[in-house]
Amino acid sequence: MMVYGLFLVSGLAVGSLYALGGIGLVILRNSTGVLNFAYGAIAAFSAMFAWQIADWGLPGVLSWISAVAVGILLSVAYGRLIAPSLAWREPAVKAIATLGYMLILLGLIGFIWEDALRKINLPSDKVAISLLGVRVTLTRIIAFAVSIMAVIAMVQYLRRSHTGLNMRALADNRDHAALLGIPIVKTETLAWGISGALAGFTGLIFGSLVRLEPTVITFMVIPATAAAICGRLRSLPLTLAGGLFIGVVESMLTLYKPAAPLRTMAPFVIAALVILWMQRGQKLTFAKEA
Amino acid sequence: MPKTVLPPLVVLAICLFVLPLVLSALWVKVVTSAAIFALAAAGISVLFAQLGLINLAQIALVGVGGWIALRLNYATPLPVTLIIAIAGIATAAIGAVLALPALRMRGLYLALVTLMAAGAFQILFNAFQFPNGGEGFWGVARQSAADIRPPLMVQTDVGYLRYSIVIVALCFGLVALHRVTAPGRAWAMIRQSEANAMAAGVNVTFYKIWAFALSGLLAGVAGALLSGALGQLDPRSFLASEGILLFALAVVGGAYSWAGAVIAGILYKLLPALLNDFGVSADIALIVFGGALLHAIMTAPRGIAGQLIGALQRKPS
Numbered sequence: 001m002m003v004y005g006l007f008l009v010s011g012l013a014v015g016s017l018y019a020l021g022g023i024g025l026v027i028l029r030n031s032t033g034v035l036n037f038a039y040g041a042i043a044a045f046s047a048m049f050a051w052q053i054a055d056w057g058l059p060g061v062l063s064w065i066s067a068v069a070v071g072i073l074l075s076v077a078y079g080r081l082i083a084p085s086l087a088w089r090e091p092a093v094k095a096i097a098t099l100g101y102m103l104i105l106l107g108l109i110g111f112i113w114e115d116a117l118r119k120i121n122l123p124s125d126k127v128a129i130s131l132l133g134v135r136v137t138l139t140r141i142i143a144f145a146v147s148i149m150a151v152i153a154m155v156q157y158l159r160r161s162h163t164g165l166n167m168r169a170l171a172d173n174r175d176h177a178a179l180l181g182i183p184i185v186k187t188e189t190l191a192w193g194i195s196g197a198l199a200g201f202t203g204l205i206f207g208s209l210v211r212l213e214p215t216v217i218t219f220m221v222i223p224a225t226a227a228a229i230c231g232r233l234r235s236l237p238l239t240l241a242g243g244l245f246i247g248v249v250e251s252m253l254t255l256y257k258p259a260a261p262l263r264t265m266a267p268f269v270i271a272a273l274v275i276l277w278m279q280r281g282q283k284l285t286f287a288k289e290a
Numbered sequence: 291m292p293k294t295v296l297p298p299l300v301v302l303a304i305c306l307f308v309l310p311l312v313l314s315a316l317w318v319k320v321v322t323s324a325a326i327f328a329l330a331a332a333g334i335s336v337l338f339a340q341l342g343l344i345n346l347a348q349i350a351l352v353g354v355g356g357w358i359a360l361r362l363n364y365a366t367p368l369p370v371t372l373i374i375a376i377a378g379i380a381t382a383a384i385g386a387v388l389a390l391p392a393l394r395m396r397g398l399y400l401a402l403v404t405l406m407a408a409g410a411f412q413i414l415f416n417a418f419q420f421p422n423g424g425e426g427f428w429g430v431a432r433q434s435a436a437d438i439r440p441p442l443m444v445q446t447d448v449g450y451l452r453y454s455i456v457i458v459a460l461c462f463g464l465v466a467l468h469r470v471t472a473p474g475r476a477w478a479m480i481r482q483s484e485a486n487a488m489a490a491g492v493n494v495t496f497y498k499i500w501a502f503a504l505s506g507l508l509a510g511v512a513g514a515l516l517s518g519a520l521g522q523l524d525p526r527s528f529l530a531s532e533g534i535l536l537f538a539l540a541v542v543g544g545a546y547s548w549a550g551a552v553i554a555g556i557l558y559k560l561l562p563a564l565l566n567d568f569g570v571s572a573d574i575a576l577i578v579f580g581g582a583l584l585h586a587i588m589t590a591p592r593g594i595a596g597q598l599i600g601a602l603q604r605k606p607s
Contacts, residue, residue: 035398037534085588092344092397096541097587099534103580110573219531222409229402261417268406268413272391275403279394 005134007251013140015247016147017206021224022239023150024198029233031167031191035095040221041105043203044214046071048113050204051120060123071200072193079192109214120208143205151236226271246270305455310448320563322451326515328555329458333508334537335545340477341501344401349533350411351506355381355513356523360421363438364429370441377514378507385506389499408530415525422522454515461508462548473500538583544593553594
């Protein structure tokens with residue numbers, strides 16, 4: 001029983017990271033129509049920056065805040081400088097453009113920080129409680145709680161606030177929203193900012209929980225996308241559920257020997273099945289864009 | 291017609307007769323890989339330029355082709371050229387299977403499916419490794435790897451460079467042939483409007499699968515050639531990130547002409563080696579590639595090749 005509890009807990013922790021990534025992707029995609037493949041690179045840059053701050057001996061709180069701030073900065077920079085000129089292109093082209101930003105960030109990270117073994121120590125790593133007979137660090141609990149809180153907060157925000165309403169209008173139809181006088185650029189910048197903040201936070205926690213390696217964090221965007229796909233790139237609660245489910249499946253497969261080396265395939269297989277299921281009964285693609 | 295045939299023939303002649311004379315041993319290997327990856331990029335271009343489909347899993351198919359070629363090379367006494375053909379055809383079949391989801395979707399979701407496929411293959415390659423002369427189906431030996439047979443009449447690296455370039459050129463010819471015959475016309479119609487293509491009597495399903503099979507064939511042949519060039523394959527060459535990079539470079543080079551694929555191959559393999567030679571960090575190459583991709587998408591949809599051709603064709607006023 002203890003073993004299952006152990007893998008369940010670690011699966012939920014990894015799953016909440018996938019979910020956090022997926023939520024950031026979905027929030028952005030909902031209002032701007034951009035699926036941001038550079039999300040992981042932004043997370044990696046933020047995590048490395050936080051490490052740098054801590055390495056300079058500055059207080060831990062500052063390094064936490066800096067991760068989120070850098071995330072917002074990098075995300076908004078793309079949103080303001082590059083995304084507007086692609087606003088009227090099809091979704092696939094917008095997504096491919098973010099791959100360019102991802103490569104740039106990846107190159108910058110490699111240029112600034114040499115490859116080395118690094119570690120982020122968060123103060124919450126030392127605090128732990130016992131759950132199902134397993135020692136659970138506070139960092140894991142924070143990752144889990146924040147992912148759930150982010151979903152609740154975002155759903156409420158979109159539903160109740162004025163800017164949230166603007167975002168929903170933009171998600172429905174950008175042209176009509178513009179015609180109604182909704183400040184498109186302002187609303188989109190806000191979405192880029194929220195998504196960037198989540199990216200920075202995810203990077204920081206990922207760096208502490210899993211590994212502080214820029215390429216690993218950068219390509220965390222692939223399982224995060226898998227989580228987002230589970231939410232049809234639209235629904236936040238389903239993205240959360242998808243991310244947690246993927247994380248738990250991936251972790252539990254460790255227990256089944258023949259599948260153990262292939263367990264990291266779980267996100268891809270699950271996402272591919274979800275996509276195929278979503279497209280069921282559809283024969284022609286015609287001009288309709290996903 | 292001769293006007294469009296001449297430039298590729300000139301490039302082919304230079305590659306066959308001039309390059310082997312001027313390159314040192316190290317650069318012969320680099321240019322061989324560049325030529326091979328130009329072929330893989332051509333497969334990406336077929337789907338992107340002809341049908342507007344985004345395939346981020348091309349590198350995975352290259353890996354599949356390489357795996358099949360290595361497996362056959364160790365297990366059978368077949369001639370190497372035949373093995374390359376078999377690897378190409380088998381990979382084309384796998385590419386056609388990848389096309390099944392593509393029949394129902396396009397745009398972003400197709401890109402995502404291929405990205406998921408690339409991620410899955412990356413893990414498969416890592417788990418099972420590439421055959422290196424060991425026992426059993428997976429053929430992985432723990433100790434030192436066995437040598438593979440080279441193609442007939444090819445003894446040196448320079449010989450292999452020529453051999454690869456001839457095969458790459460033949461495959462480029464195959465793609466060019468597709469563009470001017472029935473499949474090319476069908477693809478053009480499908481790209482404009484699937485509904486209209488169907489109304490005009492084009493078998494949309496068949497020609498879409500055909501495009502994926504052709505793209506897979508190019509990837510498979512590239513993989514088989516690569517296994518012969520390197521003797522051994524490393525799972526780390528077939529990461530999903532490499533697939534993204536190769537796609538980016540195919541777009542940067544220019545998806546609409548053969549020259550674009552050649553430029554993509556050069557950027558992918560030759561440029562990093564050159565930068566390394568000059569003592570510049572490979573990270574700079576990534577930054578340049580990223581910027582070039584953004585530039586290509588925003589202002590130069592035909593890529594570097596399109597800009598070059600445009601500059602050459604512009605009449606002096």
